[in-house]
Amino acid sequence: MATENKQTMKPFSVHMNKDLQRRYRAEKRFQRCGIAAIAIALSFLALLFASIIGSGYTAFRQTFIELDVHFSEDLFKDENLAAADYAGLIKQALRTAFPEVKERRALKSLYMLVSPGAAFSLQDMVKEDSRLIGSRQKIWVPANDDVDMLIKGQMKATEAEADRRLKDDQLGWIGQLEKDGKLETRFNTTFFTSGDSREPELAGIWGAVKGSFYSLLITLLLSFPIGVAAAVYLEEFAPKNFWTDIIEVNINNLAAVPSIIFGLLGLAIFINFWGLPRSTPLVGGLVLTLMTLPVIIIAGRASLKSVPPSIREAALGIGASKMQMVTHHVLPLAMPGMLTGAIIGMARALGDTAPLLMIGMVAFIVDIPGGFTDSATALPVQIYLWADSSERAFTEKTSAAIMVLLAFLICMNAAAVIMRKKFETKW
Amino acid sequence: MELTSQLANQSFPTLPTYDFAASLEQTEAQSAVRQTVGNPFLDNPRMTCRDVAVFYGEKQAIRHINIDVGCNEVLAMIGPSGCGKSTLLRCLNRMNDTVPGCRVEGEIRLDGENIYDPSVDVVPLRARVGMVFQKPNPFPKSIFDNVAYGPKIHGFTTDKAELADIVETSLIKAGLWEEVKDRLQEPGTGLSGGQQQRLCIARAIAVSPEVILMDEPCSALDPIATAKIEELIAELREQFSIVIVTHAMQQASRVSQRTAYFHLGDLIEVGPTERIFTNPRHRLTEDYITGRFG
Incomplete structure (x- = not known):
């Protein structure tokens, strides 16, 4: 009986062994593919940085x-x-x-x-x-x-x-x-302190930086509270019916709408209908809010969904009202994810050019904006304008402005990581 | 019979008896409601369920159940998975309200008051009927805050010393005080599984409920932690009514005074625990407790 068993076992284990080796080889192949993908992505990134820095670093010095x-x-x-x-x-x-x-x-x-x-x-x-x-x-x-x-x-x-x-x-x-x-x-201080100019040696990005700052301030102040409120309502309070389904589908669609469409909408509504002043950070901020809202709502809902239901049950089980459940327990746990979503949305808003073209922020503006209703341009639009200029010296300015924009983006992403770490609840 | 005197005392217009012919006629797809064996009624109940039926959408989870929960007793609900015992448990403090598509029929009374009456607010109800869940679910906050949260939101006290007092008594009652008194500010999620479950019990009793519902409170715990919780349940019985859902029949026999056996949405048999486990009257009950199925 025992010998018989051994004999039947042997071919099986041999087969098993072969199969195992095949599985390990497949795993190795898969890992190598992954490493290759990362290497390709990194080399493109390095190429991008090298070309931008290589052609732009000279702009930080001036004769x-x-x-x-x-x-x-x-x-x-x-x-x-x-x-x-x-x-x-x-x-x-x-x-x-x-x-x-x-x-x-x-x-x-x-x-x-x-x-x-x-x-x-x-x-x-x-x-x-x-x-x-x-x-x-x-x-x-x-x-x-x-x-x-x-x-x-x-x-x-x-x-x-x-x-x-x-x-x-x-x-x-x-x-x-x-x-x-x-x-x-x-050192070229002009580049960091002055507004745009037709003369490359006098052109600076400070006007564009302030324009971007004012626009993004409006975007943040509007889109974060509205986005969080919408996400919380849809996820925690809204009844699941036909209308909320329609709303959900539409929010997802809005997140995929090309940003220039939002620019057209802003032009039609904010400027032509409401009569807000054109080329201003106010309108720019409103348009970018429209663009950022779906991103924040979707990220917010996803992070609310990821809060374990046991926490909700625990809160409700000792008699917390739904509102208390949300504000005391669910929202603090969802906050890191919501902040990350908001910052990613804001970073997208910072880098977006198309909607701002439609509302006139592409104008040549020398003066540095002092408020929300002064004519202004924004960083990405400034890059676009300079890239279009014929003077040789604007080439390096363009790259330098891209470097500044990237620096801002890196700062914002770093802020997202830091905030997530800070607000993350230890389990 | 005890049953009739009981019902005469209370204001129930209809007797919850079942006309077998009628219920058979009612639906062909749905099998007949099984008559409960044993007496589900008590003389001086804390909670009463009359003719309770629960639907999830179209599906009926439990059918016309009558059962009482006495004062200072532990009622164990046993039965195979999907028999509706957890559903009934969650009806007792209206936790089922949060389940979309869930509909409850019949009457559940706490101290004579129908908790499904539209005028009843679920928030104070859930303070009166506390709940301990299957998986320990402390808040990701400090041990102190976990216990203090209930008293805080219900406005029991605004005084810090008093609050600390409530926390201490609750933790002592839950048998956790000695283990955590030096680290009340550490996160509750850092405790062991058994400690976390006792923390959840402390959290539930901190709002001084009348009834504590326990939904398989030991299923995620090791035997030692389970033994501690069982000891704790025996002690808590002196102060609270406890309804416990469990899959472990030994546990039911150890901690409870009465046991109810559920099967596919019906309450099959209910009676004193000792009698149910030594001399079950219904064939299904016998099959289940002897391990023939379930």
Whole structure:
């Protein structure tokens, strides 16, 4: 009996062994596929970062030229300091620096070396300290974007003269300035403190950052409370019937609607019907709220669903009302998930361009918005605008703005992780 | 008979007797309601169920059940899975209200008051009829907060010292005080399974209920923890009425004074525990407790 048993067992175990090895091989294959997928994804990400950082890091430095400016009293006869000819001051300083240049056309190309924004910085200096009038000052003014490009090596001096924006005489003057130590690159504070400009060396993202900030503030203040309230009602209180089914299907559909549709809706309702001011963070925030709400509601419902029913039973079982059950037990447990959903929704809103185009936030706006109803643009729209600009120097600005946007996104995602950790209840 | 005198004392217009012919005629698909063997009525009941039927949508879970829960007694409800014992238990504090599509017919009275009356508020009802669930389900909060939650929401006290007092007495009654008195601020979910279940019992008794419902309270526990809970049930009986649903027949025989046997939505037999386990009158009861099925 026993031997018989062994004999029947043997082929079975051999078969089993083969089968086992096949299973292990399959598992190994599967793991290798997974690792390969991760490697591909990571390498794309690395490529993206490398290309953006590679083409954008130079934007954080800016070329400056030192000029010997004489604030002659003759120019400031008028009471109004703003009326003085600051551009003339710059031109005069350039003529003093290169006395050999006399011809009109040559002078014009000499003046081109300095940014038109230099006159404004002189004006600001005088405004701040009127004792400057009558004195002689060594002042660092921003160079024109072409000079900046040359210094950063993005324009090659070796190219044929007709192919470059800086001509041979200009290259000579730049060489002389460099030799005299009157030309240097510094950290580009303008990029972080000023609004948009047609001149790349004067363009900054602060206006777009503030526009995005105001829009997102409105989005957060509206979409989080509304989204959480809707999710809690639908999940905990609403009767399960035809109407709630319709609502659920529609919310899921809304989450998949292309964002430009929300822009059209915002244009039709908020601007044309309600008459809210166009290109403002107020309308931008409202449109982004429409876009973010379904995401927050869906994430909220999912996290409410994941709260174990035993907790609800426990609360109801000792006589908590439904409201107490929700606010004391279910909501605190669902909060980490809801916050994560909200932040993911907000990150999407931060990066979305299309709806803002429709409501006019794509306008060229130099002034930094001071409130919710000032015309403004947003970070992604600023990137879009700069990517569309013809000046060579805007390329690096575009990449730099993308870096800033990514930095914000990373911060927001980090905040999501931290908040989840903080609110997570230990079981 | 005891039954008739009992019913005469109470204001029940119709006797819950069943016309077999009528019920057979009633539906062909549905088998006849089985007559309960033994006397389900008591002289001085805490809770009474009269003609209780529960439906989940179209499906009928229990059919026309009459049973009383006495004061200071442990009533064990036994029966195979799906027999409706848990359903009936959850009717006693209207936990079935939360189940969509659940419909309860008949009358359940607590101290003479129909708890399914539209004027009855479930919130105070559930404070009077506490519940302990199958799986220990402490809140993910501190041990203190777990017990203090009920008294807090029912506004028993606003005084901190008094609240601490309630928590202490409840934990002492639940036999958990000695084990947790030094770590009341630690999370209740960090306790062992048996301790968690006793914490849940402490939480239920902190609102001083009249009846405690226990839905297989030991099925997730090891034998030692089970023995502790059983001891605790015996002690709690002096103060509360307890209805316990259990799958373990030894447990029913150890802790209860009366036992009710359910089968496919019918109350088959009810009587003193000793009698049910030594001398069951109904064939189904006998089959079940001797382990022939279930």
